[in-house]
Amino acid sequence: MKRLNFMMATALAAGLIAGAAAAQEKVRIAFIDPLSGPFATTGTQGLSIYRHTIKELVNEPGALLDGQAEFEMVPFDNKISAKESLIQLQVAMDQGIRIIAQGASSGVASALTEAVAKHNRRNPDDPVIFLNHSAVDPALTNDKCQFWHFRFDANADIKMDALTDDIAANPEIKKVYVIGQDYSFGKAVASAAQRFLKEKRPDIEIVGNELHPIGKVKDFTPYARKIVGSGADAVITGNWGGDMVGLGKAVMGAGFDKPIYTYYGATSGITAAFGEEGDGIVKLVGAGQVNPAPSPDAQAFIESFYESFPDLDLGQPQMANVAPMLAAAINEVGNASDIKAIAYALEGMEHDGILTGKTVMRESDHQAIQTVTVQGQTPGVTFEYDKSGRGMNAQTIVEMASKDSATTCEMKRP
């Protein structure tokens, strides 16, 4: 009996080894973002974009190490808490994952980039790389920059640069109202707006600049009255989530019919909530574009995304760059385990982004430079958001936006 067991075990082990050799190597990426709670849509949408990109652009074409390896996303739910994220980071590292992706909330990103830097200082032979796909606080690639952090989204300053280009080109705008949530990102948006407007259109008067408590305002009507009362010709806001919906609906309900420039005024139910009223009024500044699709390849890529994930939106085009750029870096190094070499390969990499045009991972601060677009809510676009019959259409397209922008980053390289 004992003997039989032993034989079976041997056979089983042999089978396993043979199986492992036949299968491709899995290169795992830990995806640490909110997958439950009020911001779950953001995380779920991000994860689906990663999975789609990996399938379409890396695994199926065999683009990683000549098809010898495949990417695999391993989701970790951080409930959008910095503390929880650090625990999940530890869990991911314990599982042997050395590639970390995160993006929702700059607060979480700051905590992670510090934790990653600390880990890498203590374990120089076993480093971890942090791919930030959407946290946009400028500090992450300025004062807080570090070698192991790479930002794929355009930061708040770059977006404001493109946004104010659009405003500067519109001579009808003479008064601007800036309103945002009372925390680091809202303040960063407000100060960038002031700086760029002063530089590009000194004649524009900023008639309002205020911060409201984040997530606490039940009814934005009084704010809307102030905005209308100020005679503003445009509104700039960095609001997201419920604060974006509340502000947008109140402002439009108060009879404001001029442009509302936003960072996050679309998808996740927001486009549907604005509906017809927002057409021609709501603008969004972001990396890349979905409408119109920049190329036939992009068209096919977006179409198959909506086939695979009919309930979600391709709301963050820059996220489609992370996996292909990482794959290119791994191919250059020749293996997926030398994280340091991979990080060096990513630095300065040029990439033809499927939705973001020519994209460069700037060497000086690890900030991706790519096409940034100002999009307007338009009915009847090819790829609609929230199944609402309307979506965001690129109107002002800035290629290689802010490619020469200054950075205070003093990168220390290992």
Added chain:
Amino acid sequence: MALFLVNVLDGFVTGLLLFMLCSGLTLIFSMMGVLNFAHASFYMLGAYFAYQISLVTGFWAGLLIAPLIVGVIGALVERYGLRRVHKYGHVPELIFTFGLALLIEETIQFFWGKSQLPFSEPAALDFAAFSIAGNAFPAYKVFMIAVAMGIFLTLLYILTKTRIGMTIQAALSYPETVQNLGHNVPLVFMCVFGVGTAMAGLAGVIAGPVLGVFPGMAVQLGSIVFVTIVIGGLGSLWGALVASLIIGWMQTFATAYNVTAEQVLTAMGFTKPELIWDHPLQDLWTLTLPQLGPILPYLLMIIVLVLRPQGLMGNRES
């Protein structure tokens, strides 16, 4: 002056909406001594049901049917939940309603997801009723005012002028005596709970298009509702109305005027320190009234509790 008038109207709408929630809560409290933590969740249920119904039949059917469903659910909760817990005392009741609130929120997220739902006002009311100095006042808000006033007058009439109202009021103060007189007091309780939650549901239906339909909508209003009934006096309908209007106006006006701490302090004769960004009192000097707005109701509640613990219109110590 024009802006002042607009703000008076906006504050009135906010106050009346708050009142629709508070009236049910305060009635339930005065009858059963139960602080229903799940009250705002019934408000949320109303909005979600109305959204779902509106997909099939349009807004108006939702307006009628959703509060009815919510009221029936409320009555069932009282009959098969609260009444059983009641005999164990007030603390288990509190915990029961608290748990119910969490349960409702999770259930809603399970069925409708976590995003905002596109619930908008009916097309018939989607126009500006009038506008004051460029500020449009939506017809929908006029409608909200009408519904809330209608509810208030109906409630007032039923409670003070009809036989049912007399029974309710009597059951409120002397439940045993009323029971001995042959009235079915548990049934009265169940009905009051049902009607109270139905009103919360109705508030949800009419607030949904304005304040948004999302899983956090109950939490957002939950605490302010309790503050309102404490200020108004637990169990007092008039108190709930007065307190709701005060809070509505207070919040609207606080947000509408950019009074800064700097102006106030300078007027009081203090001088602003030159290097304000490194100053220990930086936060005090840079404070503005809109930032202070959300905490004003809580401040008012503390003042009321200190000076008049039974609330503005409350007539009994609880």
